[in-house]
Amino acid sequence: MSEAKGLIKSHTVKKYWMAATGLFLCIFLIGHLAGNLQLFMDGYEGRLQFNEYAVFMTTNPAVKLLSYLTYFSILFHAVDGLVITINNRKARPQGYAYSKPGENSIWSSRNMGILGTVILAYIIVHMQNFWYIYKFGTTPFMMSEDGSSPLLKDGTVVKGGSIENGDVVMAGENLGPAMRDLYEIVIQGFQEPLLVAFYVLGMIAIAFHLMHGFQSGFQSFGLKSGKYGKLIDKVGLAYAIIVPLLFAVIPVYLFMIK
Amino acid sequence: MSASNNINITLKVWRQKNAQSKGQLESYDLKNVSTDSSFLEMLDQLNEELINEGKSPVTFDHDCREGICGACSLYINGRPHGPGNRVTTCQLHMRSFKDGETIYVEPWRAAAFPVIKDLMTDRSSFDRIQHAGGYVSVNTSGNTQDANALPIEKENADKAFDAATCIGCGACVAACKNASASLFVAAKVSQYALLPQGQVEAKDRVLNMVKQAQKEGFGPCSNTGACEVECPKGISLENIARMNREYLAASLSK
Numbered sequence: 001m002s003e004a005k006g007l008i009k010s011h012t013v014k015k016y017w018m019a020a021t022g023l024f025l026c027i028f029l030i031g032h033l034a035g036n037l038q039l040f041m042d043g044y045e046g047r048l049q050f051n052e053y054a055v056f057m058t059t060n061p062a063v064k065l066l067s068y069l070t071y072f073s074i075l076f077h078a079v080d081g082l083v084i085t086i087n088n089r090k091a092r093p094q095g096y097a098y099s100k101p102g103e104n105s106i107w108s109s110r111n112m113g114i115l116g117t118v119i120l121a122y123i124i125v126h127m128q129n130f131w132y133i134y135k136f137g138t139t140p141f142m143m144s145e146d147g148s149s150p151l152l153k154d155g156t157v158v159k160g161g162s163i164e165n166g167d168v169v170m171a172g173e174n175l176g177p178a179m180r181d182l183y184e185i186v187i188q189g190f191q192e193p194l195l196v197a198f199y200v201l202g203m204i205a206i207a208f209h210l211m212h213g214f215q216s217g218f219q220s221f222g223l224k225s226g227k228y229g230k231l232i233d234k235v236g237l238a239y240a241i242i243v244p245l246l247f248a249v250i251p252v253y254l255f256m257i258k
Numbered sequence: 259m260s261a262s263n264n265i266n267i268t269l270k271v272w273r274q275k276n277a278q279s280k281g282q283l284e285s286y287d288l289k290n291v292s293t294d295s296s297f298l299e300m301l302d303q304l305n306e307e308l309i310n311e312g313k314s315p316v317t318f319d320h321d322c323r324e325g326i327c328g329a330c331s332l333y334i335n336g337r338p339h340g341p342g343n344r345v346t347t348c349q350l351h352m353r354s355f356k357d358g359e360t361i362y363v364e365p366w367r368a369a370a371f372p373v374i375k376d377l378m379t380d381r382s383s384f385d386r387i388q389h390a391g392g393y394v395s396v397n398t399s400g401n402t403q404d405a406n407a408l409p410i411e412k413e414n415a416d417k418a419f420d421a422a423t424c425i426g427c428g429a430c431v432a433a434c435k436n437a438s439a440s441l442f443v444a445a446k447v448s449q450y451a452l453l454p455q456g457q458v459e460a461k462d463r464v465l466n467m468v469k470q471a472q473k474e475g476f477g478p479c480s481n482t483g484a485c486e487v488e489c490p491k492g493i494s495l496e497n498i499a500r501m502n503r504e505y506l507a508a509s510l511s512k
């Protein structure tokens with residue numbers, strides 16, 4: 001299959017992969033944002049809903065499948081991006097003594113690799129902050145509104161139950177894993193101003209990355225043409241501003257009100 | 259007619275003996291340059307002075323000097339073909355510069371455009387891309403068909419013509435941060451992809467030309483759009499979109 005080998009090596013095919021994974025991540029971000037916006041809900045109701053959502057996100061089989069697709073996309077996108085960036089550089093071994101690239105292209109478009117690296121660093125810290133601690137760390141548990149009883153993962157309040165090794169136990173019987181309080185971890189996490197600043201920085205990087213990346217993904221597949229071209233530019237710009245902005249507002253809001 | 263002015267300028271010109279040597283920027287003061295002269299005429303003036311001083315003149319590419327051949331090149335003050343858009347270096351005039359200005363003049367920089375001498379680069383990589391598929395195999399022995407026998411939609415004819423105005427100058431490569439030849443290849447692919455005569459070889463054409471461009475050492479396309487802005491003929495990015503579509507369809511079905 002020498003033909004197929006040539007296709008994997010092709011710059012153009014690498015860009016199809018870049019665009020496919022990148023645009024998939026753009027869809028993922030919408031779903032992720034919808035989940036996060038629940039953090040704006042106050043009180044016990046808000047806390048319960050967010051924690052139930054966290055259970056859903058970590059146990060639902062369809063969500064699991066999507067999450068593997070997301071991990072794959074991030075990894076593949078990052079590795080492919082690295083290879084592309086190396087190839088980009090190779091094509092011009094000697095640069096210009098004097099150059100004004102700002103006259104013909106936007107900064108984002110020329111610095112996708114740097115922006116991507118910042119985003120990757122952000123993703124690693126972010127996974128450690130919440131996903132890792134939620135899955136493997138010691139976390140607080142969700143309690144009933146009066147603070148007396150633990151909850152099962154499906155939301156049932158177990159009156160008179162207690163928690164042992166992460167499971168709800170009542171009268172010597174193990175009723176299954178207890179609901180964890182991710183809401184509390186998030187609130188606590190964002191009392192640290194440096195972390196809030198880091199999250200805002202991560203979102204700025206995503207905004208700049210997508211200011212170029214969104215429409216670029218469509219162009220890589222040859223989908224930007226005619227009247228749709230202008231529309232894709234507009235939607236891309238709107239996406240690149242609104243989505244990261246809404247993400248960034250959450251940590252700032254939690255830091256200020258709690 | 260506006261009165262012609264004379265200006266004095268300082269040039270920083272890339273000098274390089276041959277492909278092997280290292281090369282460096284040299285500084286030259288040039289006096290009494292008419293603002294009506296073209297950039298190439300200004301370089302002629304510099305060369306006359308250098309020859310009179312017994313120095314080696316600056317080597318640079320040029321041919322038609324009317325913006326249609328693509329021979330002239332030059333990265334001038336940080337941009338291909340200098341300041342302004344839709345202009346070749348032969349059509350750039352010294353009125354675009356100020357008295358006392360310092361002007362940087364460098365060759366196209368790309369692995370696939372190695373410097374031959376001074377400002378002249380070897381652009382035969384473009385020819386090899388053309389040979390890889392930038393043609394239609396029409397048998398012309400004896401009974402040539404009338405060119406207008408095949409009806410073609412006006413819109414496609416116009417777009418094909420626009421793509422065919424590419425003069426192969428390489429400004430798109432010079433402007434691109436990845437020294438990508440995407441705009442050039444896309445123009446050459448598009449001019450046939452839009453015409454019935456081009457259909458027979460369409461799949462092989464796009465696959466082979468794109469492959470050859472990569473083999474020559476041109477970089478991947480980051481869609482920065484720098485090429486479109488700097489192209490003297492205004493070749494549109496839509497051609498790159500078309501090439502990417504054609505390539506995807508061809509690689510899935512070939």
Ligand code: HEM
Pocket residue numbers: 015016018019021022023025026029077078081082084085088112113115116117119120209212213214216217218220479480481
């Ligand atoms: C949630 C995170 C991310 C999203 C939504 C995203 C989205 C995109 C999109 C849509 C593109 C345009 C694809 C194209 O031009 O065909 C792109 C390009 C790119 N991305 Fe990402 N990306 C993300 C994270 C990353 C990360 C973590 C890295 C690197 C470590 C990265 C590196 C790159 C590079 C280098 C390019 C440009 C390739 C080029 O055209 O030269 N991205 N991204």
Ligand code: SF4
Pocket residue numbers: 423424425426427428429430431441442445485488489490491492493
């Ligand atoms: S596409 Fe434009 S810049 Fe590139 S070679 Fe053709 S005419 Fe020159």
Ligand code: FES
Pocket residue numbers: 319320321322323324325326327328329330346347348349
């Ligand atoms: S010399 Fe022919 S285009 Fe400039």
